Amino acid sequence: MSAHGFRQASIAKLNEPGLGDKVHKATLHTTHGRDRLVESMPDWDSLRHRAREARLRALDHHDALLETFMRALKARGIGLSLAKTPTEACEIITDLVNATGKKVIKSKSMTSEEINLNHALEQAGAQVTETDLGELIVQLAEQAPSHVTAPAIHLSTEDIARIFRDKLGMQVPAWIDDPALVDDQTRNRLARDLSLTARKHLRERFLQADVGISGANFLVAETGTVVLLENEGNILLTTALPKRHIVLAGVDKLIETEKDLGVLLRLLPVSATAQRQSCYVSLLADAHPDMHVVLLDHGRSKLMADTQLRDVLTCIRCGACMNVCPVYRNVGGHAYGAAYPGPIGALLMPHLEGMDRFGDLPFASSLCGACTQACPVQIPLHDHLLTMRARIVQKGGPDSLRWPLRLASSAMHKASRMDRGTRLYPLVRKFAALHPTGKAWLESRTLPPPAKESFRRWWQRQHVDRPATDTSESWKKSAMTEKASAPEPVDSPDDLLPLFQQRMLELGPENTSEIQLFDAALVAEEYLRIRMEEHDPHTIAIQGETTEKREYTLGITRAEMLIADTGGVLVDMRDRSQGHPIMLAETHIVVARPSQIVPTVAHALVARSVKRKSGAWGDYQVLVTGPSRTADVEKVLVIPAHGPRKLVVVLCEEPVDLSSLRKPPEANRDAVDR
């Protein structure tokens, strides 16, 4: 057994009351949601295939992509450092923090867990606050995340309530010590209260932070874009409000083109959180605030050169493999003692940290193949576990099965030998408990009773005088392999608007998403003015105006694209200093033209490339899909998280003039008349 001792850790976790139930409930919830979405996507398997190709291509041309990416960043004055080891990465980031200020806010980053960044920063005297709800919960509990996309999946609503009571002084109901007393609705209400408490707790931290640290989901080489997906709005705030923004990412996050990104953005949210699109996708290519990218190697270059296993690096960290893994579901993520648990962790960790520490993980799988089936980038995870096992055995580590297997294989070289061996079974069965392997089995299971006669003997008795047969082809009828032809994805423009409306309104309860359609710009503008009358003019932020770092009750922006299949809108804010109307408002109104609709995010990204090259758009776009949300407490959906609680899409074919909204309508009419 290795120093890490997965078996011992897993025994402790199996004995933890309720853990397996909590993890099963949450992972089954996500898996069922994912399955439903996948069923509605006829091009799912072809998307997976294209994603795999794109990710492998990025590995093939890694050096060239890295150079392109670096050039793109340099052109816009964005800093970049390469770190070979976790220690180097921690030093670079600590220096950047020290040069800016001690108040650090972080959005979720598994790479920062991999290098144990929080510890390094705290050692250097920084105050680090995690802002993703799940991450905040585990930080307050002084634990590590137990899942790559659902960090607090191992905790119940009641567990979290106790943590918030002890660490944040939150008033919690007495029933948390006896949750059987209350119904689901009451428990869900508590989940909502917990999420809102976190929003309140973190608001000041966002506004006062010196440095924001984020990870990255993808780094697009061609456009030098850092891509981040989230639901809560905490990434919008972390990357925009502080003076400095540091991005920490593995070198494996590079992809070649925006087109590749279009494919990956359709797969990742479905696989990770059972959503067609995450609430916010940030596309960052601006240097405001002061941005610095730190790329971590930590064993990745070596793995990239491994012809058999390099596709482990195509992983997009969706967590689908752990959601479906029966081992993970029973023991939870902490048993792995690793930043990346589950099947992908069993492949990655030995490469990042070495076989000595994590060499037992590849054996801790029943090889059920659920991970391979779920993987959105088609990594043959369970086949790779087998490859790892063979390598480890070849190296000759301790292996309790070496002799039993050798004995078995030598017996099986000949049928007659195997037959004689079989006759020893009653004896073996009787004394099985004496060998550790037999004992391990017999602890919880019995062995089957010996059969009176083996099949071989039966066959010999029954078929002694049977002639070798060579009959006609009668048994082989034509194979019945009818394949239903997959329906084409919807893309006729006439169908797109209803689809957009349907998908957008699915994103949350009635009072959180709204669509308004107008023919004339004057009417749309009048509607917006009426909405504005509900607010203090000082708490309204309109795109194009100078805004401050504070809370607003209403934010109004344009959208450049509508995404039909997700109900999302693409907003161009030029740079992050202008992003306040999206991220700091209670209600976000988006004004767009119905003709700006495109079928999928992939189409919008192609347009983005063109518009940015021509200078029509700036260097900061956000894809907004519904109001901000979280499901980090037992997968209960809570709206809002850190961003707007309501999203209104105003559609009008005539161009709406946002700069006229503060003026009285009469003045505008006069202007039109003149």
Next chain:
Amino acid sequence: MRLGLFIPCFVDSFYPSVAIATVHILEHLGLRPEYPEQQTCCGQPHFNAGHREQARELARHFCEVFRPFDAIVCPSGSCTAMVRHHYPQLVDSPVSHRVFELCEFLVNQVGVTDLGACFEGRAALHIGCHALRELRIENAVHTLMRSVQGLCVVPTPSDSFCCGFGGTFSVKFPEISTAMGQRKLGPIRQADVDFVISTDSSCSMHLGGLLDRQKIPRPKLVHVAEVLASGLEAT
């Protein structure tokens, strides 16, 4: 055309009734299966434990024994998947694409969907992981089960769960393996069924062993071949 019978080593020794049922089904359809007596083990235990050299030798032996056959039928999804999916990594395998799990052979190759079997009772259906996810024979198994008179297959929330056996996994990590088995059995026991019908005797050995250790007499583990052979007229 010659039809070979590939009877996994532990079926031969522990579950001969499954192999005999397989013979009865094939003969009932007028086929004349042959059992090459030199066959031993496909090498899956060795392969899964990382001992590829030993697995390679057994794979070579297997290919030699089964070379003369046009199709090879096996009452185990797991052993079929070993030959079909993993042999090409070990040997230049001429037989990989000729090996079929029993249900997929009956439905996709022979074209039979109703054998006329009778089997009385309520049952949960366990399609072993390799049958389900590597061979993808879910439809074939369901089609055949639907045709069995007197049988009521009850869907349960744990139908697609792994039983927790996983070969050497079950003895290297016996506690996790056991927990997986109990998660599998929980919803099945709640469904109040008489039987668990399995495509793989290895899964049955694990689930049955767990129930037996706890002295739980119901449900009983049976193999799809045994169900399909029930009530068939002997030929």
